[in-house]
Amino acid sequence: MHNDATTKILLSESEMPRRWYNLVPDLPTPPPPVLHPGTLQPVGPEDLAPLFPMALIEQEVTSQRYVDIPDAVLDVYRLWRPSPLFRAHRLERALGTPARIYYKYEGVSPAGSHKPNTAVPQAYYNAVAGIRRLTTETGAGQWGTALAFACAQFDIACEVWQVRASYDQKPYRKLMIETFGGLIHPSPSELTAAGRAVLAAHPDSPGSLGIAISEAVEVAAQHADTNYALGSVLNHVLLHQTIIGEEALLQLAKVDAVPDVIVGCTGGGSNFGGLAFPFLREKLAGTMNPVIRAVEPASCPSLTRGVYAYDFGDTAGMTPLMKMHTLGHDFIPDPIHAGGLRYHGMSPLISHVYELGLIEAVAKTQRECFEAGVRFARTEGIVPAPEPTHALAACIEEALRCRETGEEKVILTALCGHGHLDLPAYGRYLAGDMEDRELSDETLAAATAALPRVPA
Numbered sequence: 521m522h523n524d525a526t527t528k529i530l531l532s533e534s535e536m537p538r539r540w541y542n543l544v545p546d547l548p549t550p551p552p553p554v555l556h557p558g559t560l561q562p563v564g565p566e567d568l569a570p571l572f573p574m575a576l577i578e579q580e581v582t583s584q585r586y587v588d589i590p591d592a593v594l595d596v597y598r599l600w601r602p603s604p605l606f607r608a609h610r611l612e613r614a615l616g617t618p619a620r621i622y623y624k625y626e627g628v629s630p631a632g633s634h635k636p637n638t639a640v641p642q643a644y645y646n647a648v649a650g651i652r653r654l655t656t657e658t659g660a661g662q663w664g665t666a667l668a669f670a671c672a673q674f675d676i677a678c679e680v681w682q683v684r685a686s687y688d689q690k691p692y693r694k695l696m697i698e699t700f701g702g703l704i705h706p707s708p709s710e711l712t713a714a715g716r717a718v719l720a721a722h723p724d725s726p727g728s729l730g731i732a733i734s735e736a737v738e739v740a741a742q743h744a745d746t747n748y749a750l751g752s753v754l755n756h757v758l759l760h761q762t763i764i765g766e767e768a769l770l771q772l773a774k775v776d777a778v779p780d781v782i783v784g785c786t787g788g789g790s791n792f793g794g795l796a797f798p799f800l801r802e803k804l805a806g807t808m809n810p811v812i813r814a815v816e817p818a819s820c821p822s823l824t825r826g827v828y829a830y831d832f833g834d835t836a837g838m839t840p841l842m843k844m845h846t847l848g849h850d851f852i853p854d855p856i857h858a859g860g861l862r863y864h865g866m867s868p869l870i871s872h873v874y875e876l877g878l879i880e881a882v883a884k885t886q887r888e889c890f891e892a893g894v895r896f897a898r899t900e901g902i903v904p905a906p907e908p909t910h911a912l913a914a915c916i917e918e919a920l921r922c923r924e925t926g927e928e929k930v931i932l933t934a935l936c937g938h939g940h941l942d943l944p945a946y947g948r949y950l951a952g953d954m955e956d957r958e959l960s961d962e963t964l965a966a967a968t969a970a971l972p973r974v975p976a
């Protein structure tokens with residue numbers, strides 16, 4: 521019997537999971553290796569050592585099923601973890617659905633999103649390795665905020681290159697990064713060769729995530745005491761985020777609920793993988809059989825319309841080659857409001873799991889997503905970040921299907937961040953000022969034509 525009255529399902533601190541889960545050893549086949557762009561051979565630890573500490577490199581390739589969370593990381597996690605799991609009673613009632621909708625709320629973190637789940641261990645492992653400064657890029661600013669907070673916990677410096685257009689348009693995350701003690705530069709900047717080259721050609725460049733990555737990587741590669749940190753896509757990032765799904769498993773068990781459908785928004789794939797992988801472990805073990813569905817923006821549809829091929833992680837083509845669903849590394853998505861979902865590629869691990877048929881994917885346009893976000897705010901009282909409105913739109917679609925069929929499905933999603941610093945986007949939507957633009961086949965074909973050639 522499930523407890524229908526429960527709205528908020530909490531775990532005590534002592535119930536908090538103490539290890540992260542690595543999906544790779546449970547998969548029927550391992551994901552393809554990451555390749556060196558010059559030799560086209562699999563990269564080794566020494567190739568990654570200029571940018572990452574050995575502990576994270578080991579986690580990137582580990583075949584262990586579980587990795588213990590260090591005590592110092594658990595201590596910081598306890599500032600906001602375990603995070604609450606809510607039953608969306610009011611949304612269900614408004615939809616008139618017999619489905620039960622649960623959402624795992626990650627907006628309670630210091631940065632207001634799931635990103636500190638990986639920022640904290642990344643800062644920790646770097647600090648332990650003697651690193652004194654981390655560099656990174658940020659688009660809308662969520663990742664930069666999370667990393668600045670995490671670096672402050674372990675007394676190391678944090679330097680962030682923020683895409684120029686967002687730096688000018690969204691001053692609040694910059695102020696949060698500075699309040700946490702981070703140093704922030706608009707990108708392209710005069711501080712790096714990569715930035716200076718772009719500025720020489722385009723003095724008014726609005727920047728891009730790819731350019732900002734090039735700047736942060738350049739500075740990290742040139743200084744022995746400085747490393748680089750990435751907020752999504754890589755295996756160790758998804759590993760750290762599995763704390764979300766491990767907690768959600770325990771919380772659903774408390775109300776005897778087993779998910780039939782799990783939905784999550786995908787930019788680089790970290791909140792989705794973090795929620796879904798522990799449940800995928802159960803699915804592979806035969807203890808439950810949820811449908812697992814990724815939701816991406818129609819204007820940046822790497823899973824649903826991209827190609828599965830080796831590609832660079834950045835626009836400039838400096839990173840190793842990863843086999844992933846990609847729109848091409850120089851694809852520039854429309855400036856939709858869900859800035860965190862504007863990435864040309866998908867995590868190689870999510871891509872592999874998708875190829876294996878273990879998850880499905882859908883794409884949503886932004887007005888449908890904001891409609892879902894407003895509906896959610898008016899019923900559940902939380903203004904979602906633009907990114908998870910994609911997941912909410914898919915939850916609502918599923919719940920309305922259940923209304924037709926009468927099925928009492930259990931739907932689970934990650935509400936991976938709040939939208940308090942994204943209110944101008946809601947303003948645009950409410951004023952009827954938001955557009956949906958189709959991504960044409962021609963644009964897509966042109967972007968994927970420039971993929972690097974890698975012999976099979």
Ligand SMILES: *Cc1c(COP(=O)(O)O)cnc(C)c1O
Pocket residue numbers: 633634635662663751752753785786787788789790791792860861905907908936937938
């Ligand atoms: C960064 C971000 C995303 C996109 O990144 P994933 O790695 O796909 O999770 C989604 N939602 C929020 C709130 C973010 O900050």
